[in-house]
Every structure is written in C-alpha cells, then in structure tokens.
Amino acid sequence: MSTLKLFNIGQLVTYNTPSDSIETFFDIEVMIENSQIKEIGNGLGIADEMIDCKNNLVTPGFVDSHTHPVFIDSRDDEFLRRLGGESYESIAENGGGIVKSIQGVREATESQLIDLVKKRMDRFLKLGTTTIEAKSGYGLNMESELKSLSVLDKVQKEHAIDIVPTFMGAHSFPPNFVNREQDYVDLICNEMIPEVAKQGIAKFNDVFCEKGYFTIDQTRQILRKGLDYGLKPRLHADEFYSTGSAELAVEIQASSADHLMAISEEGIKRMGKSNVIATLLPGTTFFLGKTEYAPYQDLYDAGINVAIASDYNPGSCFIQSMPFIISLACIYLKIPLLEAIKASTYTAAKSLLLENKIGSIETGKNADIIVWGFPKIEQIASMVSHQPIDIVIKNGKPLITP
Ligand SMILES: [Zn+2]
Structure with missing residues (x-):
C-alpha cells in the first residue's frame, strides 16, 4: 500500500454527488491510497509522498x-x-x-x-x-x-x-x-x-x-x-x-x-x-x-x-x-x-458509462487529478492560449511534474 497526499490546495473544484453540481472547496487536502481517493478534508496526516499544491487550483482530470x-x-x-x-x-x-x-x-x-x-x-x-x-x-x-x-x-x-x-x-x-x-x-x-x-x-x-x-x-x-x-x-x-x-x-x-x-x-x-x-x-x-x-x-x-x-x-x-x-x-x-x-x-x-469510477474528486473514485499552475478556476477559461498544468495524477501516480 502506498499513500499520496495533496496539501495546500487553494481551490478544489469538482462535481459533487450529494449536491449533483460542481462545488468549490477552499484550503483542503486530498489523501490518495494506491490508485483511489481515500479522504478529502483537513489534517489528514502524513503520507508516503506529499505534494505541496502551493495554494493553486486542483480539478479532476x-x-x-x-x-x-x-x-x-x-x-x-x-x-x-x-x-x-x-x-x-x-x-x-x-x-x-x-x-x-x-x-x-x-x-x-x-x-x-x-x-x-x-x-x-x-x-x-x-x-x-x-x-x-x-x-x-x-x-x-x-x-x-x-x-x-x-x-x-x-x-x-x-x-x-x-x-x-x-x-x-x-x-x-x-x-x-x-x-x-x-x-x-x-x-x-x-x-x-x-x-x-x-x-x-x-x-x-x-x-x-x-x-x-x-x-x-x-x-x-x-x-x-x-x-x-x-x-x-x-x-x-x-x-x-x-x-x-x-x-x-x-x-x-x-x-x-x-x-x-x-x-x-x-x-x-x-x-x-x-x-x-x-x-x-x-x-x-x-x-x-x-x-x-x-x-x-x-x-x-x-x-x-x-x-x-x-x-x-x-x-x-x-x-x-x-x-x-x-x-x-x-x-x-x-x-x-x-x-x-x-x-x-x-x-x-x-x-462513457464510467461516472462511478472517474470524473470527479470524491472518496472511492480513481485518483485522476490535475494540479494547475494558478490559483483560480476562472483562469482555465480566460488564459486562452496557455493554461499551465503543474502535475497530472493518473490512478494515484503523479506523472507530469514541473
Ligand atoms: Zn467525430
């Protein structure tokens, strides 16, 4: 078993099943265990690997x-x-x-x-x-x-x-x-x-x-x-x-x-x-x-x-x-x-009939996550020619790092 924690997340924007809408969470952490999202919250403790999101935006892949x-x-x-x-x-x-x-x-x-x-x-x-x-x-x-x-x-x-x-x-x-x-x-x-x-x-x-x-x-x-x-x-x-x-x-x-x-x-x-x-x-x-x-x-x-x-x-x-x-x-x-x-x-x-596995950052889903190089969701749409991505996490593995 390996764990990965994302901390210092400025904004986390994701579809949220209970409200059936997109929600924005501020100052939050995500704990990943192997390929899946285990917990979302604060004070989630130490993990094998820790990623400092530098108060930037995090969204699903x-x-x-x-x-x-x-x-x-x-x-x-x-x-x-x-x-x-x-x-x-x-x-x-x-x-x-x-x-x-x-x-x-x-x-x-x-x-x-x-x-x-x-x-x-x-x-x-x-x-x-x-x-x-x-x-x-x-x-x-x-x-x-x-x-x-x-x-x-x-x-x-x-x-x-x-x-x-x-x-x-x-x-x-x-x-x-x-x-x-x-x-x-x-x-x-x-x-x-x-x-x-x-x-x-x-x-x-x-x-x-x-x-x-x-x-x-x-x-x-x-x-x-x-x-x-x-x-x-x-x-x-x-x-x-x-x-x-x-x-x-x-x-x-x-x-x-x-x-x-x-x-x-x-x-x-x-x-x-x-x-x-x-x-x-x-x-x-x-x-x-x-x-x-x-x-x-x-x-x-x-x-x-x-x-x-x-x-x-x-x-x-x-x-x-x-x-x-x-x-x-x-x-x-x-x-x-x-x-x-x-x-x-x-x-x-x-x-694609896969909404139970992917498409949002929620407990139990695959850890497919983007850590952006900027803090706010609005910047995805407005930075038309270049929207910098710092890290892409696929199935719990950070793949593209700065
Ligand atoms: Zn076509």
Whole structure:
C-alpha cells in the first residue's frame, strides 16, 4: 500500500454527488491510497509522498469523450482550402475528407500507428486528459478497422492514460462502395461487428449519421446489430443537416448523441425526455470556420445533460487541449464556466458509462487529478492560449511534474 497526499490546495473544484453540481472547496487536502481517493478534508496526516499544491487550483482530470486519434497525417492542405473558401462538404466530395485519411491507415504498419498514437496520448495527458474515448474509422475495411482497434488496445496496455475504444467502421463509405452503399452497411453488420465483438477490442459502436454519409435506416441497422453483440451505441448526430438522428439516438437509447449543431426542435424535445447525453464539440465548429454553434442553452433548458469533448481528428478539428475546448465552450456555446467543468469531467465520464469510477474528486473514485499552475478556476477559461498544468495524477501516480 502506498499513500499520496495533496496539501495546500487553494481551490478544489469538482462535481459533487450529494449536491449533483460542481462545488468549490477552499484550503483542503486530498489523501490518495494506491490508485483511489481515500479522504478529502483537513489534517489528514502524513503520507508516503506529499505534494505541496502551493495554494493553486486542483480539478479532476479531463475525460475527453469524443476523439479520432488513429491516423497517419493531418489534412492541413484542407485547412488552407477551407480558408480559400471551399466547404468541408465540397472538399469531401472532391476526394478529401475522411476518405483521404484511409490510404494512410491502410498502408501503415501497426507499429507505425502505435508510435504515433502513443505520442498523441502523451500530449493529451500533458494537457490534463486522463481518460479518452478513441474511435477507429480511418480503415473502413475489415483488416484496417481491426488494426486501428488493435493499435488502441496495445497503446492502452503501455500507456498511463485510460483509453475507451469505439468501433466506427461507419465513419464514411470507402471509395470502392460508391453506388452500392448498402453492401458496405451489410459488411459492417455481418462481418466487422461480429469480429470486433469476438476480439473484445471495442466498448462502443458509433455511426456518422449525416446527409451524404449514413442514413437513418442504415444507422439504425448498424447500431442495433452492435447492441446484439454487446457494443453500446453512440452517434454523430445532426452535425451539418437536421436528419432526425437525435431522435434516433433516443429511440435506440444511445449513451450519447454528438455534435448537434443542426438538431431540430423535435430532437431537443425528445432528448429532453431521455437519458441520452448531448456531447457538444465546439472545437470542430471553430476549426471549420463556421459560426453556427450547437444550441447549448436550448439543450440545457430541455433538461438534457451536456458533455463537451475535443473531437480531435486529422481533418475537421486538430485540437487536443480540453482547457482550450473549455474556453471555446464558454465563449461560443455560452456555457457557464462551472457547467463546462462538469461537462468535461463528470458528464463526459457518464457518457462513457464510467461516472462511478472517474470524473470527479470524491472518496472511492480513481485518483485522476490535475494540479494547475494558478490559483483560480476562472483562469482555465480566460488564459486562452496557455493554461499551465503543474502535475497530472493518473490512478494515484503523479506523472507530469514541473
Ligand atoms: Zn467525430
């Protein structure tokens, strides 16, 4: 048994189960035993290791509940094309977009991908993300989708960060299935999902339900098939067009419907009566140079739980920093700061069905904690270009020290 104590904490800001809200505690200590939080209070005594937090801010580690980190190159040429006036949709129609990333992943060896994904995970951890949801979806055939999930599995075994793997064979249609899209849907359902489930290398099943991608019927078919095989549904919903995919998320009891920039009033109403979490990704709207952000206030008013995540991917959002996503959420989604903290920790954990283990600093939870290089919570959102982190503690182990 080993113990670690954090003392001289100026502010501790965390979701608090008894009040079901974010609370701020002042001048407090945290005692960690092995990988778990044992006690929060004052005068907690001596531990094997003691960390002086220098009156700075302490928060839970971030849970980034929507990322696409398994790729070779970023599509920075497309960024420039968008600056030149082309839209994401027209670039995708002309050989760019998700399909462009396929070639790299298909040609890469597993060890090349492992090296790249490891480096990306190092960076996520440095930025305070202690648990990450990570999708496949740049292979789009049996071999390369399995390779992508295997990469995540192998990185997880060697890396301190916790990776929650999602199968996303339904990210786009590969070029050889143009005009016979249903054949690809059948391939996903009849071959890929059973094999992914057999290998036990994914927890969730995700679909890009969007005009020009997967229809409502195809999405329903894929998510239902996943459920038959124990893969829990989540989906990319109502991102560019209102397709009724938020309503489908409710029908299929997905754990999360993500993006939602174009969600309809009916979609909001139905989600408000369900347990589906709305995962908003303001980084993508920002990175694509768009101005229509998801309607946070309407979602909140309807009683929907909101999570925020990075959507880190090589094309539409090359942002890894959750502190920066919090700034964007406050500025553009108009999320109150403390709600943004809840959305990026507790609610994000809930969308991954992990809220009993992670997402807050409470007794019995995993000790996933950030010690910041400044004293006040407001500084996370306002220090937009650099939010210094002194120490990241993952499963009770201090990993990044000044
Ligand atoms: Zn995505």
